[in-house]
Amino acid sequence: MKTNRLRVLFLCTGNSCRSQMAEYWCRHLHPDSIEAYSAGTDPHGVNENAVRVMAEAGVSMQGARSNHVDEFVDKKLDLVVTVCDHANENCPIFPRGVKTIHVGFEDPPRLARGARTEEEALDHYRRVRDEIRAFVASLPDSVRPPREPS
Numbered sequence: 804m805k806t807n808r809l810r811v812l813f814l815c816t817g818n819s820c821r822s823q824m825a826e827y828w829c830r831h832l833h834p835d836s837i838e839a840y841s842a843g844t845d846p847h848g849v850n851e852n853a854v855r856v857m858a859e860a861g862v863s864m865q866g867a868r869s870n871h872v873d874e875f876v877d878k879k880l881d882l883v884v885t886v887c888d889h890a891n892e893n894c895p896i897f898p899r900g901v902k903t904i905h906v907g908f909e910d911p912p913r914l915a916r917g918a919r920t921e922e923e924a925l926d927h928y929r930r931v932r933d934e935i936r937a938f939v940a941s942l943p944d945s946v947r948p949p950r951e952p953s
Contacts, residue, residue, distance in 0.1 A: 808838040811882045811942070818843025818869045820850040821886045821908050824857055824932055828939040831862045837942065840878075842870040844889070850912065856928040860936070886935070906938055 811829060815822035822841035829839035846869035854864045883903040887910065911928040918924035 808836055809882065809942075810838045810878070810880045811840070811884060812872075812875050812878075812880050813839065813841040814843070814872060814883055814885045815841070815887045816844050816889045817847035818871075819847040820853040820911055820928075821931065821935065823849060823864065823867055823869075824853055824935045825884065825886055825939055827857055827862050827864045827867065828936050829942070832936075832940055833942065840870070840875060840880075842872040842875050844872055846871050852911065852915070852925060852928050853932075856925060856932050859929070860932060908934055908938075 813822040813825035813829075818841055822843065826839045826841035829837050833839075848869045849864070849867045854867070857864050880901050883901060885903065885905045886908050888905075888907055908931050909927075911931045914927035914931075915924035918927065
Protein backbone atom coordinates (compact mmCIF):
# COMPACT_ATOMS: atom_id res chain seq x y z
CA MET A 804 0.00 0.00 0.00
CA LYS A 805 1.45 3.36 -1.02
CA THR A 806 1.28 6.31 1.29
CA ASN A 807 1.34 10.02 0.61
CA ARG A 808 2.43 10.74 4.14
CA LEU A 809 5.73 12.54 4.62
CA ARG A 810 8.26 10.13 6.15
CA VAL A 811 10.25 11.97 8.84
CA LEU A 812 13.07 10.69 11.05
CA PHE A 813 13.96 12.67 14.18
CA LEU A 814 17.58 12.02 15.07
CA CYS A 815 19.38 12.63 18.36
CA THR A 816 22.36 11.07 20.09
CA GLY A 817 20.58 8.88 22.65
CA ASN A 818 17.09 8.60 21.13
CA SER A 819 15.83 8.74 24.69
CA CYS A 820 14.18 12.14 25.05
CA ARG A 821 14.07 14.90 22.41
CA SER A 822 13.80 12.74 19.31
CA GLN A 823 11.27 10.51 21.06
CA MET A 824 9.14 13.52 22.04
CA ALA A 825 9.31 14.82 18.45
CA GLU A 826 8.25 11.45 17.04
CA TYR A 827 5.28 11.15 19.37
CA TRP A 828 4.21 14.79 18.91
CA CYS A 829 4.25 14.12 15.19
CA ARG A 830 2.17 10.98 15.55
CA HIS A 831 -0.27 12.91 17.75
CA LEU A 832 -0.53 16.10 15.68
CA HIS A 833 -0.14 14.77 12.12
CA PRO A 834 -1.34 11.14 12.06
CA ASP A 835 -2.71 11.40 8.53
CA SER A 836 0.07 13.42 6.93
CA ILE A 837 3.37 12.39 8.57
CA GLU A 838 4.84 8.96 9.22
CA ALA A 839 7.22 9.69 12.10
CA TYR A 840 10.21 7.77 13.42
CA SER A 841 13.05 8.51 15.82
CA ALA A 842 16.55 7.15 16.24
CA GLY A 843 19.88 7.85 17.87
CA THR A 844 23.52 7.61 16.98
CA ASP A 845 24.09 5.97 20.42
CA PRO A 846 20.66 4.87 21.77
CA HIS A 847 20.22 4.95 25.56
CA GLY A 848 16.66 3.70 26.08
CA VAL A 849 13.52 5.76 26.65
CA ASN A 850 13.70 8.52 29.28
CA GLU A 851 10.90 8.08 31.83
CA ASN A 852 10.69 11.83 32.52
CA ALA A 853 10.05 12.43 28.82
CA VAL A 854 7.29 9.82 28.90
CA ARG A 855 5.83 11.48 32.01
CA VAL A 856 5.69 15.04 30.65
CA MET A 857 4.32 13.85 27.31
CA ALA A 858 1.53 12.03 29.18
CA GLU A 859 0.80 15.27 31.06
CA ALA A 860 0.26 16.88 27.64
CA GLY A 861 -2.10 14.09 26.58
CA VAL A 862 0.36 12.19 24.39
CA SER A 863 1.00 8.52 25.11
CA MET A 864 4.43 7.15 24.30
CA GLN A 865 3.30 3.58 24.88
CA GLY A 866 5.43 1.23 22.83
CA ALA A 867 8.32 3.68 22.48
CA ARG A 868 11.73 2.12 22.09
CA SER A 869 15.19 3.48 21.48
CA ASN A 870 16.32 2.84 17.89
CA HIS A 871 19.73 3.06 16.25
CA VAL A 872 20.00 5.28 13.17
CA ASP A 873 21.43 2.38 11.16
CA GLU A 874 17.94 0.85 11.19
CA PHE A 875 16.79 3.72 8.95
CA VAL A 876 19.67 4.31 6.53
CA ASP A 877 18.01 2.18 3.82
CA LYS A 878 14.43 3.25 4.65
CA LYS A 879 12.72 5.57 2.20
CA LEU A 880 12.65 8.85 4.10
CA ASP A 881 11.69 12.34 2.98
CA LEU A 882 13.19 14.32 5.83
CA VAL A 883 15.71 13.82 8.63
CA VAL A 884 15.54 16.34 11.47
CA THR A 885 18.52 16.39 13.81
CA VAL A 886 17.41 17.70 17.20
CA CYS A 887 20.78 17.87 18.98
CA ASP A 888 24.13 19.27 17.89
CA HIS A 889 26.00 15.98 18.29
CA ALA A 890 23.58 14.15 15.99
CA ASN A 891 23.81 17.00 13.49
CA GLU A 892 27.61 16.70 13.44
CA ASN A 893 27.51 12.88 13.25
CA CYS A 894 24.50 12.35 11.00
CA PRO A 895 25.08 9.51 8.55
CA ILE A 896 24.75 10.11 4.86
CA PHE A 897 21.27 9.23 3.67
CA PRO A 898 20.38 8.39 0.07
CA ARG A 899 19.99 11.19 -2.43
CA GLY A 900 16.71 13.04 -2.15
CA VAL A 901 16.49 12.86 1.66
CA LYS A 902 16.42 16.39 2.97
CA THR A 903 18.24 16.91 6.29
CA ILE A 904 17.66 19.89 8.56
CA HIS A 905 18.90 20.76 12.03
CA VAL A 906 16.59 22.17 14.70
CA GLY A 907 18.47 21.97 17.98
CA PHE A 908 16.73 21.75 21.33
CA GLU A 909 18.36 21.88 24.75
CA ASP A 910 18.91 18.57 26.53
CA PRO A 911 16.37 18.16 29.38
CA PRO A 912 18.39 15.58 31.36
CA ARG A 913 21.43 17.90 31.33
CA LEU A 914 19.30 20.90 32.30
CA ALA A 915 17.62 18.95 35.10
CA ARG A 916 20.89 17.87 36.74
CA GLY A 917 21.06 21.05 38.80
CA ALA A 918 17.40 21.01 39.85
CA ARG A 919 16.69 21.16 43.57
CA THR A 920 13.38 19.30 43.32
CA GLU A 921 11.75 16.75 41.05
CA GLU A 922 9.20 19.37 40.00
CA GLU A 923 11.96 21.82 39.06
CA ALA A 924 13.63 19.06 37.02
CA LEU A 925 10.39 18.25 35.21
CA ASP A 926 9.93 21.93 34.34
CA HIS A 927 12.98 21.65 32.05
CA TYR A 928 11.41 18.66 30.31
CA ARG A 929 8.10 20.52 29.97
CA ARG A 930 9.72 23.59 28.42
CA VAL A 931 11.63 21.54 25.84
CA ARG A 932 8.52 19.38 25.22
CA ASP A 933 6.55 22.53 24.39
CA GLU A 934 9.30 23.88 22.12
CA ILE A 935 9.37 20.58 20.24
CA ARG A 936 5.59 20.63 19.95
CA ALA A 937 5.67 24.12 18.43
CA PHE A 938 8.24 23.00 15.86
CA VAL A 939 6.39 19.79 14.98
CA ALA A 940 3.07 21.63 14.73
CA SER A 941 4.61 24.02 12.20
CA LEU A 942 6.17 21.38 9.96
CA PRO A 943 5.39 22.91 6.56
CA ASP A 944 4.36 21.08 3.47
CA SER A 945 7.26 22.88 1.81
CA VAL A 946 9.67 20.30 3.25
CA ARG A 947 7.85 17.62 1.28
CA PRO A 948 10.01 16.72 -1.73
CA PRO A 949 8.26 16.00 -5.00
CA ARG A 950 7.18 12.37 -5.29
CA GLU A 951 8.23 10.32 -8.24
CA PRO A 952 5.28 9.26 -10.40
CA SER A 953 3.94 5.81 -9.50
